[in-house]
Amino acid sequence: MSKYTDNLWRDIAREHGAALALAERPEAAGTSFLRRPRVLAGSTLGLAGAGVAVFLAVGAASSTPAFAVTKDADGSVLVNINQITSLPHGGNAKLAAMGVGGLIIQMAGGPATVSGPVTCTRAPGATGPIVKILVGKNGTEVIAPGATPGNTGVGTWHLASCQTTGPDTGGTGNTGQ
Amino acid sequence: MKTIRERPAATRPRGRPPSSLLEEFEQVYLRNVDVLMGYFARRCRDPQMVADLTSETFVRAVDGFARFDPRRGSDRAWLFGIAAHVFARHCEQSAGGRDAAARLGGYRPLDEDEIEEVAERIDAERKAAELMRRFAWLPAVERAAIELVDLEGLTPREAAVALGVSRVAFRKRLSRARSRLREGAAEQ
Numbered sequence: 001m002s003k004y005t006d007n008l009w010r011d012i013a014r015e016h017g018a019a020l021a022l023a024e025r026p027e028a029a030g031t032s033f034l035r036r037p038r039v040l041a042g043s044t045l046g047l048a049g050a051g052v053a054v055f056l057a058v059g060a061a062s063s064t065p066a067f068a069v070t071k072d073a074d075g076s077v078l079v080n081i082n083q084i085t086s087l088p089h090g091g092n093a094k095l096a097a098m099g100v101g102g103l104i105i106q107m108a109g110g111p112a113t114v115s116g117p118v119t120c121t122r123a124p125g126a127t128g129p130i131v132k133i134l135v136g137k138n139g140t141e142v143i144a145p146g147a148t149p150g151n152t153g154v155g156t157w158h159l160a161s162c163q164t165t166g167p168d169t170g171g172t173g174n175t176g177q
Numbered sequence: 178m179k180t181i182r183e184r185p186a187a188t189r190p191r192g193r194p195p196s197s198l199l200e201e202f203e204q205v206y207l208r209n210v211d212v213l214m215g216y217f218a219r220r221c222r223d224p225q226m227v228a229d230l231t232s233e234t235f236v237r238a239v240d241g242f243a244r245f246d247p248r249r250g251s252d253r254a255w256l257f258g259i260a261a262h263v264f265a266r267h268c269e270q271s272a273g274g275r276d277a278a279a280r281l282g283g284y285r286p287l288d289e290d291e292i293e294e295v296a297e298r299i300d301a302e303r304k305a306a307e308l309m310r311r312f313a314w315l316p317a318v319e320r321a322a323i324e325l326v327d328l329e330g331l332t333p334r335e336a337a338v339a340l341g342v343s344r345v346a347f348r349k350r351l352s353r354a355r356s357r358l359r360e361g362a363a364e365q
Binding site for chain 1: 211285
């Protein structure tokens with residue numbers, strides 16, 4: 001790759017990568033071009049069969065995440081993802097207030113092999129507190145048929161990986177928009 | 178004349194399908210960035226402007242990539258469609274006398290190495306640019322048809338998608354353009 005094309009790709013990935021990682025392509029009626037992840041009710045979080053990277057955009061005014069955010073005594077942030085129970089809105093703002101820029105979460109089918117919360121890694125350059133994520137009550141989320149309307153993710157799910165990112169989710173810099 | 182035709186290596190391991198739209202877009206970028214630079218290099222002699230127009234095209238493309246449906250046409254045809262809009266907007270705003278930097282939102286200035294790379298790309302397109310100038314007497318829509326099919330190697334179907342016209346309309350344009358060129362060559 002030439003220096004120019006390399007730098008251009010770096011700029012595009014930095015400024016638009018998070019949004020594209022979150023995006024999904026609309027599925028045409030009657031086709032199965034892309035499997036649409038089951039989206040938790042009122043949430044930015046989605047689950048797909050083999051695992052999908054999801055970016056929780058912190059501070060997005062329109063998002064109403066189905067996750068609870070608490071701060072532990074050691075200063076770490078615990079995010080509890082559980083769509084079964086009713087969780088308070090405003091979790092994104094709470095994460096932002098705790099200095100967490102964003103989270104990229106990879107879910108996978110099946111039960112968790114280890115019970116309890118998973119500690120997120122940090123993307124290069126990311127700052128902020130240690131973030132732990134607990135799926136369900138012990139690391140496994142069980143989605144029963146009919147739990148949420150249109151739910152295609154029936155079964156058990158666990159967190160495959162998570163990473164904290166910087167606060168910049170795009171919209172600034174040389175986008176020319 | 179030195180050309181920059183090498184295709185950059187993908188960062189994704191070979192054989193594994195893209196797992197996200199971002200990875201998929203990276204492949205689209207790698208396949209097309211050099212071709213798109215060539216498209217603008219035939220139209221502009223200023224490396225910074227070629228770079229800015231290429232950047233603008235890919236920024237628009239990344240914003241709309243979730244709506245791109247590969248079943249309806251190739252990514253290259255889709256990108257040429259965006260590039261044509263970007264260039265048309267550039268021309269309109271240039272005609273309006275607006276500052277070049279303001280026109281495109283102020284992309285990152287190229288450093289010396291990058292200027293040299295893009296200038297080489299412009300050089301590599303010099304013959305094609307001369308050819309297009311010789312066809313300048315053709316109506317713009319017919320010139321675009323010739324360029325996309327005969328210079329860029331798109332199929333008529335892909336070129337029709339790029340230009341936003343039906344396949345039938347595109348074939349008529351292409352056929353008319355080739356007839357005119359034959360007649361023009363016979364007269365010389």
